[in-house]
Each structure stands twice: as C-alpha cells, then as structure tokens.
Amino acid sequence: MHCNNCGHELPDGVRFCSNCGAPVAYPEPDYPEHDYLEHNYEEQGPAQPYAEPEEHIDPRPETQQRAAGGQNQPSDTKAIVSLCCGVFAAICLFTGAGSILGLIAAIVGLVFGIKARKENPSTMATVGIVLCALNIALCALVFVGCLACLGSGIAAGAGAEILEGIESIAP
C-alpha cells in the first residue's frame, strides 16, 4: 500500500508513514452489520464499557517530529556544543599548560552532553559525552595532584613535577 500524503510505499500494518510521518488511513472493514457484530463478539467477547479513544501519539523521536515541522532543536545545539568542547579539549590536552583550558572545556562539554542526551537521546550527544569524559580522565591521569595536599609547598612541588611530566609527554 501507499501513503495518502506523499505516495511512499509502505508495508502493511504501519500506522505512520516512515517518509513524511503522516498517519496512514486504512479502509473501513466491509462487514455487513450482522456479520460485523458477530465477528466483533467472537474476537473481543461481550461489549466492554466505553473507554476513551487512545490519544494520537506520534511514535517518531522528537528530533524527527521537529525536523518535519522545521523547528529549532535546543538539544541538538547542546549536543553540538558538547562535541565541539570535546574536540577542543582533545587538542588542548597536548599543549602542556594549555591543557587546563581543555579540562574546563571538557567539563562544560560533559554537562551540555548530558543535558542534550536527557532531552533527546542522539548519537552526537553520546559521542560528545564519551569524548569529554575521556578527556577529563586523561587530564586526571596526567596532572591531577593529590586530593589531600593542603601544604602549598607540597602542592607547589607536586605541581612543578607534574608540569615537567606533562612537558615530557607533550611533543
């Protein structure tokens, strides 16, 4: 059968067109009144109390619905920001002292990625989250000092040593 709206070929039984999203109209069953009632009784048993008809729900993801309607998608913007931050952080990671900027970018990107994914699960948001989390882990690996070092002298020593470590790793 074909979609009434765009003419796209559709398999039997679908409720919405996979191309344009329009609801698919099926012809009414052509039962004589007597046969219809009997057929209905056999299948469903005695008549059930009246129930509200199901609300018309579009089964497509929110992204597709909005794309069909030509609307802006804030979650997509957040996903793009997350991905950009992840890439920026990955570049900064190899710039020695500039990696602190990368860490900040990765944190911002991770928060945006999580928000985007919670609003609308998309591959871009997932990639942004993974990239930012990986960058934070790498930053933690190479230049996070001790959590409990209160003495500034100790911290200064650790910082200088770790900075040298970063510089030895960085090309």
Place this chain on the structure above:
Amino acid sequence: MHPFVDILGLTIPTYGLCLVCGALLAGLIALALGRRCHAKNEDVIFCGMYAAIGALIGAKAGFILAHAGEIIAAMRQGGLRELFGAFVSGGFLSFGAMIGGLTGFLLYCREFGADRDKLACCLLPTAPLLLACCRIGCFCAGCCYGIPWQGPLAVLNTCSPVGVNGVPLFPVQLLAAAASLLLFVLMLCLPSGRYPAPFGRLLGVFLTLYGAGRFGLEFLRGDHLDRMWLGLTWSQWFCLAAFIAGVLLWRRFRKLRPA
C-alpha cells in the same frame, strides 16, 4: 616509592593512575549496585559524572580559598608558570571535593527528577572506595605522609618529589586506605532489604564514620602540622563538623523508607 610509572614509554603520575583506576572501578560497582536498587544505568553514569565534576570543582575551589593569601602573593612575585605549578595543577582539598561532589549529585537529582535514594544507594558506597584508591596513590607518590616512625612497617621514601625523603615514616596512607575499604564494605551492606535506604541515612553514616576515622588518623600524619588552630589541624575541625552533621542526619533518617 614510585611517584611515576612508565607505560608504553609515557611517564604517568602514579596518583593520577590510581585516581582514574579507582574511578573506573567505582563506576562499575555503582552500575552493579544500580541493578540491585532498580536504578537506570544512564542515571547512575550521568549522576556519577555530575558528582565527579562537582568534586573536581569543589576540591580546586576549596584549595584556592584555603590558600587565597599565598596565591595573591605568588601572583605578585612570580609569573604564570609558577602560578600554574603551585596552585592550578597540584593541590586539592578533600573536604571541598566532598561538598562539591554532594552538590553535583543533588543538582543532577533536582534537574532531571531522578530518585535520590536509589542513586545514593548506588553511588555513595563507592565514595570510600575511590578515597582508598587515592590513598594508595598518595602512598606511591609519598605525599600525605605519616609521623616519623622507627617501629614495624616503617616506610623510607627515597625519591618522592612531594614528601620527605630519607626519614622512616609511619605508613598512614595505607592505614587510611584500609579504613576506607572497611567503610566501603560497611556501606555496601547497609541498604539491606527490598527498599533502598534513605539518602540522608547513607550520607549520615558516611560522614559520621569518615569524620571519626579521619580525625584519629590525622594524629598519625606528619604533614601540614603548621596549619593548626586550638591544638587541632584544619582537617580535624572539618572532621568534627562532618561527624556532627553525620550524627544529625543519621538520627533524622534512621528508619528505612516505607514501601
């Protein structure tokens, strides 16, 4: 000790390695606990990330606040490199990490309407595990060292860039790691029964026991003894505050949540 390890030709700080390995292990255990508490995997991972970000920011903010005067002096005297070396890359405050992590956790639950009790049952027990891994990292790096000690299990640092070399010391980091692991096991056993324990109760137990344990262990530490007030170190004052807050929370939420 081994403050740095060589992996595939790269020199990696052992502390960072322990921290990342601990975070990965804690994440896996949190996911396993999530099944027991019927929490969504996505919520466990994302809430853990929020808490980790909060902990990172809190730890650094706490350190900068604690050393505000020194940072201003360093800015006046030294250049950007000295400032970075001294205050940006190294130095974190553990209590700042706790407050920040807790804030991140609560922020996530509020923003996305997640079940606080369920997520607390997954994530809070892994906090002592992460602390234990950090303490092992401290032991390897030679920081957070103990008092001079000639008895059994004394540790002699020879190449620590941040600790004391050539003096036998008490291995307080390993004792702290063992205590944290004990707390981890205890908190795993705490939410018994079908219902997740209330968030306040778990947090109360954690703060009470961590505060009491750390208060005692501080007497065996040999570093930052210059930062004392009324005979106690700043950490011990924080421990006292955590202990009191923990007892109050525990009393308030000691009953299990009804069905």
